[in-house]
Amino acid sequence: SQQGEEDPQALSIQEGENATMNCSYKTSINNLQWYRQNSGRGLVHLILIRSNEREKHSGRLRVTLDTSKKSSSLLITASRAADTASYFCAYSTGTASKLTFGTGTRLQVTL
Amino acid sequence: DTAVSQTPKYLVTQMGNDKSIKCEQNLGHDTMYWYKxxxxxxxxxxxxYNNKELIINETVPNRFSPKSPDKAHLNLHINSLELGDSAVYFCASRPASGDTYEQYFGPGTRLTVT
Known part of the structure; x- marks a missing residue:
């Protein structure tokens, strides 16, 4: 399957801690994106990193990309209860229009 | 203002029936998607679909037929529904050109086939 793999499948942390989730894929990519999905809702785009970039920041989010290892990580710093959601990586290859999604990480942030 | 909207939000139906899910986006995007x-x-x-033209058609049973009457709408019609069709279906959109690759998702339609 070309679907990206994410780990961990589930992560439970306390508010204020950092959360790290990883994504691995099997093909050359144009860019890699991270999305958040709150329970019962649609996906919301968080951040995009291009294949020629190694690290990117947006607020409390930090994304890294290692194309040699075909992997990416998403770090959420100083987590909040409102960060509780599922997080998906998604990458595009030859056809920029098509996204292939990872298996997702369920993040639970407790008070 | 809802950017990408879907109707209905919930759909419960019996095996063998035919149903449709509708999607509309008011973002002016050229490309729309259906995900399961x-x-x-x-x-x-x-x-x-890009501007009403089908550009991606994954390995999907031909019981599923998308239709795009205009670039702001992409509907999904499903014939002869089966138990395995039960899922949440998401519509999404993005601009076709430029440097924007992020997709905007609708709230989803939860389809339950009994």
């Missing part, structure tokens, strides 16, 4: 998310939360692309 199964019970394990795996999200997989089904179709994509």
């Amino acid at each position: 998310q199964d019970s394990k939360k795996f999200l997989k692309i089904m179709f994509s």
Whole structure:
């Protein structure tokens, strides 16, 4: 399957801690994106990193990309209860229009 | 203002029936998508249209037929529904050109086939 793999499948942390989730894929990519999905809702785009970039920041989010290892990580710093959601990586290859999604990480942030 | 909207939000129907899900986006985007998310939360692309033209058609049973009457709308019609069609279906859109690759998702339609 070309679907990206994410780990961990589930992560439970306390508010204020950092959360790290990883994504691995099997093909050359144009860019890699991270999305958040709150329970019962649609996906919301968080951040995009291009294949020629190694690290990117947006607020409390930090994304890294290692194309040699075909992997990416998403770090959420100083987590909040409102960060509780599922997080998906998604990458595009030859056809920029098509996204292939990872298996997702369920993040639970407790008070 | 809802950017990408879907109707209905919930759909419960019996096997063998035919049903449609509608999607509309008011973002002025040229490209629209249908995704299927199964019970394990795996999200997989089904179709994509660019300006009313089909550009992506994954391995989907031909019981599923997308229709795009204009670039702001992409509907999904499903014939002879089966139990395995139960899932959440998401519509999404993005600009076709430029440097924007992020997709904007609708709230989803939860389809339950009994």
